[in-house]
Amino acid sequence: MLVVTTTRPLDLLDVDALHSEEELAIRAVVRRVVDDHVRPNVADWYERGQVPVRDLAKEFASVGLLGMHLTGYGCAGAGAVAYGLACLELEAGDSGVRSLVSVQGSLAMFAIWKYGSDDHKDRWLPGMAAGDLIGCFGLTEPDHGSDPGSMKTRARRDGDDWVLDGTKMWITNAPLADVAVIWARTEAGVNGFVVPMGTPGVTAREVKHKLSLRASCTGEIVLDGVRLPADALLPDAKGLKAPLSCLTEARYGIVWGALGAARDSLHTALDYAGAREQFGRPIAGFQLTQAKFADAAVELQKGYLLALHLGRRADAGVLKPEQVSVGKLNNVREALAIARQCRTILGANGISAEYPVMRHAANLETVLTYEGTSEIHQLVIGQKLTGLAAFG
């Protein structure tokens, strides 16, 4: 009998040796949660375009996944690298499932945690950490995506109250959220508002017919004369840099997350190629297939080392936004290339929902676009290198 010893792509460089025991323990828990609660069901959720967000949120909250890198208010207070590893494992399940955790923790909770009043934090964060309350983050509009500074949503004062009008588009979890952090233009510039989704004048509609990120709920929020008390304003969020700082948090998670989708694609393709025979032998034995695997494994590990470098800088409190742009640009781009390449190795089975690879590839198209498109990250890096802004 042929005895084959194989090494998993991420074990080639023994990257586990770069982690603390605590980081590995946290990763092990997330891997188990994903194995138990995501993997068995996600193909079905994807096909139906429906995902039990509230059940998943409760399950994730039970281990401390929601807002895990924040402190206080029931949050776990884990480090940035541990958070990254959690994103990787979640996205090895599905990018949409990772998005749920990113939006809840890094966008909605982080905005309230960083810029909210004590009342905001007490009112919302414990319930959000516990998975009882779902949050969303409304920055993008139908006509303003990459250029949120030109947003049309307005907040005007009426006595002490605020009145919001406008439309937010492509908002993850909007149709089922309990609360939205809405970014709107005021006389002072861009401000953030904590908007309970039950407020009169707020309506949310689900975006249907998605061909990517189908195991995630996406929606449109219409704000029609939404009257909010004075204290709905996030007091410490001044200007566009506030929502952009939230995006930096979430993008950091994506730098890791995308690697998860790539790793799962690569593992699937390796297992498949070892078992699938053509021309009388396993297709894994063909040189062309091995070149694909070698290139994919090399990119996966380079991306991992990049993510870890950013994570260690984040834990040291010195991570810069443009560094996150480097990570997001590279890791999502390479993850997509890996998923597509792995898809070819599965042949016809590669297009089947029986295997996760095509799902990952399709998901990564969204991941390439949201949280700053690749082009926008190129412009961020280009501006750093040249001193010239090429956005407008």
Added chain:
Amino acid sequence: MKIVVLVKQVPDSGADRNLRSDDNTVDRASASNVINEMDEYAIEEALRLQEAHGGEVVILTVGPDRATESIRKALSMGPDSAVHVVDDALHGSCAVATSKVLAAAIAQQGADLVICGAESTDGRVQVLPHMIAERLGIAALTGARKLTVDGTSLTIERQTDEGYEVVTASTPALVSVWDTINDPRYPSFKGIMAAKKKPLQTLSLGDLGIAAGEVGFDGATSTVVEHSKRPPRQAGNKIDAGDDGGSKLVEYLASEKFV
């Protein structure tokens, strides 16, 4: 109520497991080691009792240095502290000797209740719970699929092949559990971070008043003399779908206790 939970580190039953060629003991050094699966159910049951009735949960492990990994994992589920008996002289201990060490450590802790898994996936002897209870002179409620505690009185449903038996006793007592008893929680991130700081006491045989010669190869009541790999699987039995095919199939399933 003070609950001591027995936790053993074992080679992962899902991975390749071997006996050592030099002394026929379980190869723990090269294995990927995990908490004995059934013990996670014991921990969960102890934590549920603590949540309902208060008290303290202590993990007790006998094993080599590297068993601390499993102890930290056990602590990350929520127990308060752990005791680790580690001593080079323990290598090669049989079940009888191991029960002596565990019983001494439990006696030193002064437990109201001892909870453990019904078996370990490496030894699979299923006798340790009984031996420990015997040594301590406390009731042994073994093979539980359900445990209820009312003050000092304990009731279990003991799982049997046909159904279950109801067995009662009062504390102090030992309960061994099957994996039907509960659904163990995942360690939480907070639990993982807190586990590092929880008290972990290390004891030697001397601390328990046990002489080296009473355990290990010297004190063993049984020794593995030789071992060989299980032969490869034989072809299965084929039952033809003839007239009595159905009843033959049922007979076979019943003989293997599948039905």
